[in-house]
Amino acid sequence: IRHQVSLQSSSSPDSCLWRPPPPRLACGIDEIEVSSKARVKSASKSPPPSKWEGPRGCVEQYCIFSNQGFEGGRGIVAVTTNANIQNLKALEKKGSAASTAQPASSSGNRPAYYIAKVPGKGLGLISNTTLHRGDVLMKHTPAVLIHRTFFETIHPATQAPLLKTAISHLPSALRKAFFSQMGHFGDQAHKINDILATNSFQMNLGGHDGHHYGNFPEVSRFNHDCRPNVAFYLGGGGADDLTHTTTVVRDVQPGEELSISYLDSFAPCEERQQRTFEAWGFSCSCSQCALSKGQVKKSDKRLKEIKEIEVKLSDFSGRVTGAILKKLAKLYDEERLDANRAGGLTLIALNYNMLGDEKNAKRYARLAREALVIENGPGAGDVSAMEELERDPRGHFTWRGRVGR
Numbered sequence: 001i002r003h004q005v006s007l008q009s010s011s012s013p014d015s016c017l018w019r020p021p022p023p024r025l026a027c028g029i030d031e032i033e034v035s036s037k038a039r040v041k042s043a044s045k046s047p048p049p050s051k052w053e054g055p056r057g058c059v060e061q062y063c064i065f066s067n068q069g070f071e072g073g074r075g076i077v078a079v080t081t082n083a084n085i086q087n088l089k090a091l092e093k094k095g096s097a098a099s100t101a102q103p104a105s106s107s108g109n110r111p112a113y114y115i116a117k118v119p120g121k122g123l124g125l126i127s128n129t130t131l132h133r134g135d136v137l138m139k140h141t142p143a144v145l146i147h148r149t150f151f152e153t154i155h156p157a158t159q160a161p162l163l164k165t166a167i168s169h170l171p172s173a174l175r176k177a178f179f180s181q182m183g184h185f186g187d188q189a190h191k192i193n194d195i196l197a198t199n200s201f202q203m204n205l206g207g208h209d210g211h212h213y214g215n216f217p218e219v220s221r222f223n224h225d226c227r228p229n230v231a232f233y234l235g236g237g238g239a240d241d242l243t244h245t246t247t248v249v250r251d252v253q254p255g256e257e258l259s260i261s262y263l264d265s266f267a268p269c270e271e272r273q274q275r276t277f278e279a280w281g282f283s284c285s286c287s288q289c290a291l292s293k294g295q296v297k298k299s300d301k302r303l304k305e306i307k308e309i310e311v312k313l314s315d316f317s318g319r320v321t322g323a324i325l326k327k328l329a330k331l332y333d334e335e336r337l338d339a340n341r342a343g344g345l346t347l348i349a350l351n352y353n354m355l356g357d358e359k360n361a362k363r364y365a366r367l368a369r370e371a372l373v374i375e376n377g378p379g380a381g382d383v384s385a386m387e388e389l390e391r392d393p394r395g396h397f398t399w400r401g402r403v404g405r
């Protein structure tokens with residue numbers, strides 16, 4: 001639930017948006033040369049039809065495949081295996097990979113955000129308007145897809161020429177956006193590699209070998225915050241498409257920076273800082289990491305408690321009280337985990353129902369459903385489960401499950 005990084009339901013509890021680098025390669029985001037003017041647009045005048053071309057060049061079993069007409073002329077390039085290109089074609093056929101370069105939430109003609117220098121972070125995205133929980137900011141298909149094993153096991157010197165050829169097959173606007181991304185290792189000899197390492201999301205195209213890194217140049221401008229105001233998901237939560245969606249999770253004022261979390265927001269502070277340092281070259285100093293020593297200790301304790309309570313709530317044979325459920329909801333509030341509430345709210349809703357508390361079961365089922373849509377997408381499995389619970393708590397299989405019918 002917390003790490004919806006795969007297009008299928010294979011996300012593991014320790015998966016992360018941005019994977020720690022294999023030797024010399026990370027995955028985070030880095031700089032894109034995307035000014036508000038230079039946003040990548042799908043070709044407006046009669047885009048070429050979608051047509052996959054390749055293999056254009058290979059290293060071992062990994063070959064370049066490109067499609068200049070993909071997603072209405074936005075384009076895409078993949079370095080992957082023949083089997084995976086078939087998966088990709090199937091996903092494309094399923095459709096719904098609707099990229100919107102324009103933020104869905106803007107007032108009048110004013111874009112909802114702009115790119116600006118942020119002290120100590122390079123460039124970042126700044127809100128241009130008042131935004132509310134649930135506002136969708138971006139929807140994009142990947143510019144580049146790289147098979148994970150290619151990226152992690154082939155030597156960078158061998159990767160470099162293939163990647164160079166691959167990127168050259170992107171349509172010019174997307175290629176420009178690609179090269180505008182930041183490579184935080186500053187490795188000019190392997191610039192493409194550096195960009196991908198700094199700015200990629202894990203994606204699973206399905207099958208036994210579907211693990212890839214996906215690069216979305218527009219998304220790469222989000223800086224990290226352990227308590228971000230934007231959540232993201234890949235695919236539609238069961239909808240099996242390639243789209244990366246970002247949604248606002250709390251009210252945002254004009255001028256505020258928009259951020260996502262690159263990592264497990266439930267990890268203790270020191271671990272989070274170590275992770276940002278190793279994978280993206282900075283030690284996080286977000287508002288949660290910059291708390292006083294005493295406050296950090298309290299925050300870490302709350303995070304540990306959240307995990308412990310959730311284990312308890314997942315064990316249907318254990319003893320649970322309304323007080324524990326209230327406590328969990330309070331811990332989430334205190335920790336400001338606005339982008340990571342879905343899992344906790346789902347457990348609270350189910351457990352209220354198991355205690356026979358219809359009113360709270362309905363209330364939390366609604367909150368859980370809303371959070372699931374924001375964090376995992378409208379097609380996520382638990383969305384319909386929470387809808388059912390909200391509609392008919394007494395008819396739900398969990399009704400009074402802990403107290404007897």
Ligand SMILES: C[S@@+](CC[C@H](N)C(=O)[O-])C[C@H]1O[C@@H](n2cnc3c(N)ncnc32)[C@H](O)[C@@H]1O
Binds near residue numbers: 028030123223
């Ligand atoms: C994905 S990029 C984010 C956009 C980037 N700032 C830019 O100029 O394009 C990730 C890189 O941004 C910087 N960054 C992101 N979040 C940061 C933060 N909270 N504090 C300091 N630097 C950050 C780091 O250099 C990191 O490697």
